[in-house]
Amino acid sequence: MPINSEVSTKINFRDAIAELALLLEDRLTTSKAIRDHHSQDESFHPPSAPDAVAFPNDIEEVSQIVKVCAKHMMPVIPFGTGTALEGGVNAIYGGLCIDMSAMNNIIRVNAQDMDCTVQAGVTRRELNEYLRDTGLFFPVDPGANASIGGMVATRASGTNAVRYGTMREAVLSLTVVTSDGSIVKTSTRARKSAAGYDLTRLFVGSEGTLGVVCEVTLKLHAIPESIAAAVCGFDSLQGAIDCVIETIQMGIPIARIELLDEAAIKTINDHSDLGYAHTPHLFLEFHGTDLSVKEQAATVQELAVELGGNDFQWALKTEERTKLWRARHDFAYAALAQRPGSKILSTDVCVPISRLTECILQTKQDIASTGMNMPIIGHVGDGNFHVALSVFPEDPQEMQLVDDFNKRLINRALQMEGTCTGEHGIGLGKKEYLVQELPQAINLMKLIKTALDPLNIMNPGKVL
Numbered sequence: 001m002p003i004n005s006e007v008s009t010k011i012n013f014r015d016a017i018a019e020l021a022l023l024l025e026d027r028l029t030t031s032k033a034i035r036d037h038h039s040q041d042e043s044f045h046p047p048s049a050p051d052a053v054a055f056p057n058d059i060e061e062v063s064q065i066v067k068v069c070a071k072h073m074m075p076v077i078p079f080g081t082g083t084a085l086e087g088g089v090n091a092i093y094g095g096l097c098i099d100m101s102a103m104n105n106i107i108r109v110n111a112q113d114m115d116c117t118v119q120a121g122v123t124r125r126e127l128n129e130y131l132r133d134t135g136l137f138f139p140v141d142p143g144a145n146a147s148i149g150g151m152v153a154t155r156a157s158g159t160n161a162v163r164y165g166t167m168r169e170a171v172l173s174l175t176v177v178t179s180d181g182s183i184v185k186t187s188t189r190a191r192k193s194a195a196g197y198d199l200t201r202l203f204v205g206s207e208g209t210l211g212v213v214c215e216v217t218l219k220l221h222a223i224p225e226s227i228a229a230a231v232c233g234f235d236s237l238q239g240a241i242d243c244v245i246e247t248i249q250m251g252i253p254i255a256r257i258e259l260l261d262e263a264a265i266k267t268i269n270d271h272s273d274l275g276y277a278h279t280p281h282l283f284l285e286f287h288g289t290d291l292s293v294k295e296q297a298a299t300v301q302e303l304a305v306e307l308g309g310n311d312f313q314w315a316l317k318t319e320e321r322t323k324l325w326r327a328r329h330d331f332a333y334a335a336l337a338q339r340p341g342s343k344i345l346s347t348d349v350c351v352p353i354s355r356l357t358e359c360i361l362q363t364k365q366d367i368a369s370t371g372m373n374m375p376i377i378g379h380v381g382d383g384n385f386h387v388a389l390s391v392f393p394e395d396p397q398e399m400q401l402v403d404d405f406n407k408r409l410i411n412r413a414l415q416m417e418g419t420c421t422g423e424h425g426i427g428l429g430k431k432e433y434l435v436q437e438l439p440q441a442i443n444l445m446k447l448i449k450t451a452l453d454p455l456n457i458m459n460p461g462k463v464l
Helices: 014-027 032-037 059-071 124-134 148-154 199-203 237-249 262-272 290-306 318-329 331-337 353-370 396-415 431-437 442-452
Strands: 052-054 076-079 096-099 106-110 115-119 171-177 183-185 212-219 226-233 256-260 281-288 313-315 343-346 376-379 384-391
Touching: 014 052, 014 059, 014 096, 032 052, 059 076, 059 096, 059 171, 059 183, 059 212, 076 148, 076 212, 106 124, 115 124, 124 148, 148 212, 171 199, 226 290, 226 318, 237 256, 237 281, 237 290, 237 353, 256 262, 256 318, 262 318, 262 331, 262 376, 281 290, 281 318, 313 318, 318 331, 331 343, 331 384, 353 376, 353 384, 353 396, 384 396, 396 431
Parallel strands: 052 096, 076 096
Antiparallel strands: 106 115, 115 212, 171 183, 171 212, 226 281, 226 313, 256 281, 256 376, 343 384, 376 384
8 A cells, every 4th residue: 555645654664674774784874873864954844753774885786776676665765965955855654765975976977978977976066076077068057966866856956057057958868766666767868869759857856756766877068268256236137137037038147146135144244254345246257269269248338338237346266166166055154143043945936037026026025024034145147046044943933924925926926827946846846836836747747656656655755
């Protein structure tokens, strides 16, 4: 009988753990400290520890592990680096956490074809360090040093997505272990294919609910000849957003264009020892030849000045750019530092670019009505922005206020034909909003889930 995700019950998995211990020996643990470490991600959701944690070395072991779990009706929760933000790794029904960190081999790099195949435990930074001497790089950059498997599971994107796309565009093929332990390769290395159903895209963004991603073939890109980053302050939030919209609508191939409102700028100033004026800012980066970068920058600078922007402050050296983007990527930790002991609740609605100004300005007014400090940041080049909330989950009054605000924000985005999640995924936190966003598609999603995971052992209780 399938695990009932509607009833919060936990089964005794003693026999399954004993069988797994014979298979994995010291690479299976029931240590409380390790189980607690795998009980949550970076989000505010209460931790839920698995009954055991496995550390497989290869795809064949993952297959054997899942077969044991299926035999004993034991939930399977894949774990990458634990940096996600929607409770996707919390073992709410207990079960087995499969930590993929030991599967961190870069299997091959095909420099001529500009692709590579890696195991799921390889992290984004490890891959780019390995690629450095090839003249290629992997551009999807969610900020955290996430594992490639985790990035596939959440359909991650980040600051480079406006030019290079998200994991949906980056993945050529997957090798996954399905709920019965079968090993399935979803596609080939071909850049396009019309061969059957697009199983690769089915698993990208499935959050571990359809199978365990074990190997990933990725598109790579040439390292640009020239890279230049800049910071631009604006007199108004509307001016900054309108500059983004006009940049995109003009077809300028900007690599990164990030918005930080005045509250966000103050937050990163305090945390990263920066000295920007407390006004809305854009953080920008241009990629290309020397000439094309100069042309792109000159055009965007002209747009910015017309919309109340200041002269660009340039970050041209590698260490200067690294400091700039590290400050942006560390924003969540900067927000938490302002309220010690708090947890992060980061919204991530995304709307069509033409509705971006309207959505953000209405959200800004809504924030003012709450009386709370809620900075706005975002990958606004593709219509995606975050309201970063550092909250105390044990404070029911604060959580009610924040929940009401979040509902209003998501409703606002959906009314503008947007989405409740641009990149963080559904996990535990956004299941009700998925139903609201795609009411006609939910039953079809459930049919797919039932067909691929009839026992409901693959990360049960998430997404649906």
